[in-house]
Amino acid sequence: MKYEGKTFAVAPMMDWTDRHCRVFHRVLSRTAVLYTEMVTARAIKHGNRPQHLDFDARENPLVLQLGGSEPEILAEASKIAEDWGYRELNLNVGCPSDRVQGGNFGACLMADPPLVASCVEAMRKAVSIPVTVKCRIGIDDQDEDADLQRFITCVSEAGCSTFIVHARKAWLQGLSPKENREIPPLNYERVYRLKQSRPDLRIEINGGIASVADSLAHLAHVDGVMLGRTAYQTPWELASVDPLYTDEAAPVATRREAVEAMLPYMEEHLAQGLPLHRITRHMLGLYHAQPGGRIWRQILSTEGARHGAGIEVVKKALAAVEEQAARVADAA
Known part of the structure; x- marks a missing residue:
């Protein structure tokens, strides 16, 4: 591969990256890692499992993103997902919406690293597939390198070796989810420093990246790149992933x-x-x-x-x- 060991992913986006979206994205790229919308662990335990979990085999490589903060329920949902055919799980510790905070998951969990560690540990014990974490660089006044390092250290000790880091902090009060994607300034350098200080971990970066071509500049510093709104709103961008990341032609030429x-x-x-x-x-x-x-x-x-x-x-x-x-x- 052109960028051996480096990955490109399309971010999980509520109401956008459903199964039909993912099939379309897979038409444009064979290698991009695709993520589901966030699904809560309780919804998997108590809800309509086919509605929440069904996917088309052509979507792989595919990651199921889970939301929750109850280790036992997350473990149960993880096992169900593995049996359903998912090859990787991701815990959402980055979404700042009021609804997600009300359920005590998403970005607010960054204030409680031991709880996130407990969730990850329970999930990992329940499955044999990888468990990763998607987080922010900080929340509210916990907005220093040391705060992020403490969070990463605590959670990595529970066995998580891959973190996808949105390079903006989240304000848990006063900003909408949309504003939290735009107003807090980007700080790519903090993510770069995290990788420098923890070369043993896989660190991928997300946030504000304008194109697949622009994503390449980050690969000198981190292990992978994730695009969100750009990939969805201008999907032809994804046709450049395979040529740029692997030297292989895109699945479609036009x-x-x-x-x-x-x-x-x-x-x-x-x-x-x-x-x-x-x-x-x-x-x-x-x-x-x-x-x-x-x-x-x-x-x-x-x-x-x-x-x-x-x-x-x-x-x-x-x-x-x-x-x-x-x-x-x-x-x-």
Whole structure:
């Protein structure tokens, strides 16, 4: 591999990285590590397990992100997930939303490293697959290198050897989740220093990275990079992952090929009664900043959301994009 041992991942994003999104992302990259939306351990224990856990085998390599703070329930959910076919688990210690804090999980857990360590230890004892942690560089006034080092040391002693670190701290009060992704300043250097001080651990970085190409600069300092909103809102970025990280060609050479690769999947799920827009909503950004991008979004958003919409809507949108692109090319 071009970057031996380095990884590229798409971040877990609530309401975005569902199973249909992940299949689309896998069409664009064979090697990107994909994450589920966060699923609470209690939901797995008490809820609709197929709804929370089902995935398509083509999504692998895939990580299930769990939320929770009760070691016994996390251990039980981890075992269920392993039996379901997941190859890796990730504990969310980074989400700052009020709802997540209300459940006593997410970023607020950074204030209690021994509890996180207990959760990780229980999860690891329950399964044979890797257990990782996604966290922030700090919370509230716990915003120094020493605070992050204490957290990492405590949790690593419980057996966690991989940390995905969002390079912004989180304010637990006063900022919305959106504001917590934008207002606290990025501090990549703190993550770099963490890796320097703990070369025995695998440290991956997340937060504010604008493109797959930009992610490469971080690989001199850390073991991997995770993109979130950029990967979702401009998904064609993912087609550059394999060439840049592995020297292998992308699975598809054009956006048209990406759309065509999704058509059989769409037909399969439409036959099962799934509305078309549940899949195509994840593809709206495919033609971002391209001629015809606006009409692509319009057709999929309006006609694709109608009851009974089928793949003819996608084919219509694709034809409209290419017609617009041809007009632009002729005028040039």
